[in-house]
Amino acid sequence: MDDLLLSKIRLGIVSELLAADWVAFSELARSLEASQGNLGAHLSKLVEAGYVEEVKTFVNRRPLTQYRLTQTGRGAFVAHVRQLQSLLKETS
Amino acid sequence: MEEQLTAAQARDHIEMVARILDESQQRLYAGGSFFVVWGLFGTFVTLLGHFVSRGALPASALWAGAAALVAAVAFSVLRRRALRVTSERRSLVQREFFNVLWITIGLAFVANLAAFNIFRGIASAAIWNFADAIVLFFIALHGNRRALVAGIAVVVSLVVANFTAPDATAYALAGGVFAGFCGFGVAELLSRD
Numbered sequence: 199m200d201d202l203l204l205s206k207i208r209l210g211i212v213s214e215l216l217a218a219d220w221v222a223f224s225e226l227a228r229s230l231e232a233s234q235g236n237l238g239a240h241l242s243k244l245v246e247a248g249y250v251e252e253v254k255t256f257v258n259r260r261p262l263t264q265y266r267l268t269q270t271g272r273g274a275f276v277a278h279v280r281q282l283q284s285l286l287k288e289t290s
Numbered sequence: 291m292e293e294q295l296t297a298a299q300a301r302d303h304i305e306m307v308a309r310i311l312d313e314s315q316q317r318l319y320a321g322g323s324f325f326v327v328w329g330l331f332g333t334f335v336t337l338l339g340h341f342v343s344r345g346a347l348p349a350s351a352l353w354a355g356a357a358a359l360v361a362a363v364a365f366s367v368l369r370r371r372a373l374r375v376t377s378e379r380r381s382l383v384q385r386e387f388f389n390v391l392w393i394t395i396g397l398a399f400v401a402n403l404a405a406f407n408i409f410r411g412i413a414s415a416a417i418w419n420f421a422d423a424i425v426l427f428f429i430a431l432h433g434n435r436r437a438l439v440a441g442i443a444v445v446v447s448l449v450v451a452n453f454t455a456p457d458a459t460a461y462a463l464a465g466g467v468f469a470g471f472c473g474f475g476v477a478e479l480l481s482r483d
Contacts (some may be wrong), residue, residue: 204295206303213307217314219385225378229310279307282300289297 199230202247202280212249212275215267220253223263238252241265249274314381318376318462326459329471330396331362333464336437340460343411352417359399381430390428394421414452416462422471436477444470 201211206286210230214221221229227237245249249271253264294304336353341347365434370388398421403412409417426441447466 199295206306209303210310214314215357216380216381217311217381219380221380227407228378230467279304282295282304285295285300286297286304 199281200247200274203274203278205240207236209275211237211244211280212267212271215265216272216275217273218266220266223265226265238270247271250262258280263267264266273287308465321369322480324366324391325471325475325478327362327365327475329422329467329473329475332415332418332467332471334358336418336464336467337461339411340464344457350416360427387428387432391425394424397421401456412463414460415460416448419451419463419470419475421442421467422467426470426474429478436474440470440474440477443473 203212203232207230214226214229221235223237223241224242226232227234230237232240241252245252247270248268251266251268253266254288255262255264334359338351338355340348342349342351398417401409401417406414423441423444426437426444428477429437430441444466447462451466453461454462
């Protein structure tokens with residue numbers, strides 16, 4: 199299994215981004231009910247691994263940090279979920 | 291070093307993924323105000339063209355149509371910018387929706403502007419009904435029943451316009467755009483949480 203995606207919150211982040219063009223940091227924190235510090239740390243790991251792309255912009259002088267899933271992240275997610283499903287089949 | 295999950299944890303993770311994906315599939319915001327504005331534009335231009343062709347208004351009145359177009363485009367640009375500030379998520383479906391909206395409206399505009407010898411008179415107005423129906427049915431494909439009803443209303447207006455008396459054709463088309471596009475837009479605005 200994918201080590202990075204064994205973490206439930208990181209798997210949740212990738213799931214949130216899967217059907218999205220982009221999602222703002224604040225929206226991810228709200229959806230996943232995560233603290234900003236905790237979420238930021240997990241996002242940093244996903245960005246470092248190339249699973250997630252971070253885009254920082256200013257809209258009307260307000261900072262907006264957006265995240266989108268990369269192809270690498272999408273592929274890792276699909277492979278990881280397949281392995282989860284395999285594990286469930288083996289144990290059922 | 292690779293950690294391992296228990297079957298219970300794996301099930302918990304799968305269920306979380308399924309729940310998140312299920313919720314995200316429903317996030318298509320069609321933007322009611324866009325439809326109200328473009329519906330009003332379509333209705334106005336169709337009736338304007340009708341009155342000019344009947345001689346009830348001078349040809350110079352067509353400039354009002356150009357002014358309405360500029361106003362509709364300006365509104366759309368400003369509104370989209372405002373949405374970008376307030377919106378914190380854009381789904382893939384949302385991106386596709388805006389692509390379909392702008393491509394369809396753009397193609398209808400190009401057909402009006404560059405193929406006016408083919409789409410003459412009332413045909414140039416009918417193109418907008420056709421384009422509007424495509425946009426509404428695209429939204430309907432993503433589970434929006436109001437868009438389905440509105441799209442059917444626009445298509446029905448096309449058929450009615452085809453068989454009605456020549457003097458009433460423009461009214462049928464304008465009524466279809468007004469009921470379909472404006473009606474859908476108002477319904478979306480009223481239904482938003």
